[in-house]
Amino acid sequence: xxxxxxxxxxxxxxxxxxxxxxxxxxxxxxxxxxxxxxxxxxxxxxxxxxxxxxxxxxxxxxxxxxxxxxxxxxxxxxxxxxxxxxxxxxxxxxxxxxxxxxxxxxxxxxxxx
Amino acid sequence: xxxxxxxxxxxxxxxxxxxxxxxxxxxxxxxxxxxxxxxxxxxxxxxxxxxxxxxxxxxxxxxxxxxxxxxxxxxxxxxxxxxxxxxxxxxxxxxxxxxxxxxxxxxxxxxxxxx
Numbered sequence: 001x002x003x004x005x006x007x008x009x010x011x012x013x014x015x016x017x018x019x020x021x022x023x024x025x026x027x028x029x030x031x032x033x034x035x036x037x038x039x040x041x042x043x044x045x046x047x048x049x050x051x052x053x054x055x056x057x058x059x060x061x062x063x064x065x066x067x068x069x070x071x072x073x074x075x076x077x078x079x080x081x082x083x084x085x086x087x088x089x090x091x092x093x094x095x096x097x098x099x100x101x102x103x104x105x106x107x108x109x110x111x112x113x
Numbered sequence: 114x115x116x117x118x119x120x121x122x123x124x125x126x127x128x129x130x131x132x133x134x135x136x137x138x139x140x141x142x143x144x145x146x147x148x149x150x151x152x153x154x155x156x157x158x159x160x161x162x163x164x165x166x167x168x169x170x171x172x173x174x175x176x177x178x179x180x181x182x183x184x185x186x187x188x189x190x191x192x193x194x195x196x197x198x199x200x201x202x203x204x205x206x207x208x209x210x211x212x213x214x215x216x217x218x219x220x221x222x223x224x225x226x227x228x
Contacts, residue, residue, distance in 0.1 A: 034216055043203055043219040044156075088156070090217075099163075100146055100171065101217055105155030 002027040004091050006104035015113045019076040023089030023104055026070070032092035033065055033072045034101065037085045044088055048074060079111045116140070117220035119204050125226045132191040134223050136204030143209040145187035146217065147171075147179065149200040156203065162187055163209065194227045201225075 003026045013019045025033075032051050036044035050056045050063040050072070062075040072091075076083055086108045090101040120135035136145065146161040148171075158171030160179040168179050176198060180188045187206075191198055201224050205217040 032215075043222045045219070046216050049216055100158050100161050103156045105153070 002030075002091075002093065002102050004089055004102050004104035006087075006089050006107045008105060009108040010110050011107055012110045012112065013079050015079060015081060015111055017079050017111075019079045019083065019109055019111070021074040021076075021087050021089075021107050021109065023072045023074075024070055025072065025089075025091040025102070027091065027093060027102070028067075028070065030091040030093060030102075033063070034090040034092070035061075035063060035072075035074045036088040036090065036103075038088060038106065039085045076109075079109075081111050081113045084109055084111045117204055117206055117218050119202075119220040119223050121223050122221060123224050123226075125228065126191075126194050127228055128195060130191075130194050130227075132194050132225065132227075134189040134191075134202055134204075134225070136187045136189070136206075136220055137185055138187075138206040138218070139185065140206065140208070140218075141184065142206040142218075143184075144207045144217075145181065146205040146207075147177075147187065147189045148203045148205065149173070149198075150203055150222075151200050159189065194225075196227050199225060199227045 035048040038044040048063040050065045056063045060077045064073045086106040088106045089104040093099045117138045147159045148156045162168045162181040178190045204220040207217045208215045
């Protein structure tokens with residue numbers, strides 16, 4: 001069974017701090033990794049994707065991938081109350097068109113002002 | 114921008130009714146997906162389709178069927194709705210172009226209540 005594991009949280013950080021969200025995956029063949037943000041009552045929206053080992057930065061967000069450890073993380077710098085949401089990690093089974101992403105259950109982040 | 118639309122935001126049905134949930138995407142994506150999302154259980158894949166008239170079972174297909182007659186449209190059918198199918202239903206689409214799995218774009222969701 002291919003799985004993506006996340007700590008459900010809640011993860012609580014004060015405004016301005018760095019929030020660190022982590023994810024592990026079981027399928028070594030996974031090639032692509034995605035972070036989605038989901039506000040309560042809304043649908044998931046993509047905020048970052050990463051394919052290569054190392055770091056990828058986009059504004060306040062940094063995604064990190066370590067394929068040897070099967071580990072993906074998302075750092076949110078200068079956290080804002082508007083970042084409070086559930087963050088879903090997803091892994092792509094890799095290389096095959098028409099296959100579904102495997103989602104973790106999500107980590108709830110709460111940023112207090 | 115990719116746009117995925119779903120026919121209803123909120124739906125209330127009676128036990129035993131046949132329910133149709135429609136999803137349309139406007140970006141010529143090959144792949145379309147239906148999920149349900151429940152508290153504590155995360156997103157669970159019901160069915161997906163990688164081409165017109167093609168379908169694949171996901172993790173929880175029981176009690177559901179799907180139809181994809183046109184590339185842009187993917188329908189989820191509850192043949193005889195039951196109370197345990199009360200949930201948020203999310204449609205998504207993705208492209209097969211470019212090699213590695215491409216990101217999925219989600220519709221706004223349909224919150225279905227079965228009484």
